[in-house]
Amino acid sequence: MKSILLSTAIVAITATFATADGHSVVRMGTEGAYAPYNFINDAGEVDGFERELGDEMCARAELTCEWVKNDWDSIIPNLVSSNYDTIMAGMSITDERDEVIDFTQDYFPPTASAYVGAADGADWEGGVVAAQTATIQAGHIAEGGATLVEFATPEETVAAVRNGEADAVFADADYLAPLVEASGGELVFIGPDVPLGGGVGMGLRESDAELKGKFDAAITAMKADGSLNALLVKWFGEDTAQY
Structure with missing residues (x-):
């Protein structure tokens, strides 16, 4: 070679x-x-x-x-x-x-996409859900009953949940998993996993x-x-x- x-x-x-x-x-x-x-x-x-x-x-x-x-x-x-x-x-x-x-x-x-919120009861179905712009997750939320709020970076989508701007974030489960684990209970998985892509x-x-x-x-x-x-x-x- x-x-x-x-x-x-x-x-x-x-x-x-x-x-x-x-x-x-x-x-x-x-x-x-x-x-x-x-x-x-x-x-x-x-x-x-x-x-x-x-x-x-x-x-x-x-x-x-x-x-x-x-x-x-x-x-x-x-x-x-x-x-x-x-x-x-x-x-x-x-x-x-x-x-x-x-x-x-x-x-x-x-692989699956997943919802993460600040509490088990967070409204992922009809509330405000954050997703990164131009992603399959944003497209999925836009077609459902929740209100989509888009951000340029994935970090901003998670920050929106932490600061109360969004009820949940929807992203790749593999991206969210280490953030949930490191949050000490501040973030939790909610709702069902959704296979996309x-x-x-x-x-x-x-x-x-x-x-x-x-x-x-x-x-x-x-x-x-x-x-x-x-x-x-x-x-x-x-x-x-x-x-």
Whole structure:
């Protein structure tokens, strides 16, 4: 396998450039605000499940990769505009998104979304429910009987419950679980789990079929040798869905 460069820094959004050996850099777009999928660590670097998985996928595909941080609400438009080449940001595969961009196969199995409130009796059905904007969770709430209040970041959705601005937050159960555990009873799961989406996959431009094929091959290999399951357990625990 040829040597590769895996950047440990968050790079600014720039045009694609060539490395010294003439190969293009693949820019990996992420939000950096959705632990444990992706987050910014104390060193100011992209970290988390998707960082570790993405680096391994790049290594197996013999690609030179760097990480780019981008806000969630513009993450698809900036991919389409070629400000980076992939999205690894806890993004669920949906038919609506698939009309705009392409996806690899899922690297996180379809999983549940969940409600969290400040008390067991919090009104998740008809009250005010917070969700991150442009997510499948926000779309689900908008179609139901609750009043949707949207926020740009996942942290703000949870803060809305803590400060009484919302009765509940609706998000990926895997994102909410460590927050509930660490809250010391301040936050509790309420209502039923809701299965949404077709799993989490890497987003790419429709025109990048060759790049998609390389990453799909890496995911397939990691599913086959058990290394993807090992990463899922490492970052989400023994009870997480696996392949």
